[in-house]
Amino acid sequence: MSGKLILSTICFVLLLLLLYVLSWQVGASRTDAAFNQLVLVFGLSLGWAAGILIAPYSRDEQRQFSTLAKSVTAFGSGYLLGKLDQIFKRLFDHEFELNSLYGFRLLAGGSAFVLAAIITYVHRRYHDG
Incomplete structure (x- = not known):
């Protein structure tokens, strides 16, 4: 494994450990902490799947993922974008105050998603084996 892959993996582990501790x-309560960790697992799972989709190993995988990506894109562009619009309207409402627990979960889940997508992409694209 190259030095860049090792460094990327170390950064991933350190950032993930920070999210876990936070x-x-x-x-x-312990219930809040457990739900926080569930948000991390969910974000990591989605990020892992996204990383696999954007970095196929072979032409065959690329063809299979292309069909899947079209389906996901169709779903995302319709239903999810409609929901995101409502979320952004609420977030930018001057009377809206984001609870720190929910804010943490939103940022932690998003961070876990991005971290998992990056590390999955990097390893699938640049690993020698």
């Missing part, structure tokens, strides 16, 4: 610190 997930225990944010919230008033």
Whole structure:
């Protein structure tokens, strides 16, 4: 494994560890912490899937993923974009105050998604084996 892959993996692990530790610190109860960790797992799972989709190993995988990506894109462009519009309207409403627990979950889940997508992409694209 190249030095860049090792460095990428170390950064991924450190950032994920930071999110994990923070997930225990944010919230008033063990139930809050458990739900925070569930958000991390969900974000990591989605990011892992996204990383696999954007970095196919072979032409055959690329053809299979292309069909799947079209389906996901159709779903995302319709239903999810409609929901995102409502979320952004609420977030930018001057009377809206984001609870720190929900804000953490939103940022932690998004961060976990991005981290997993990046590390999956990097390893699938640049790994020697």
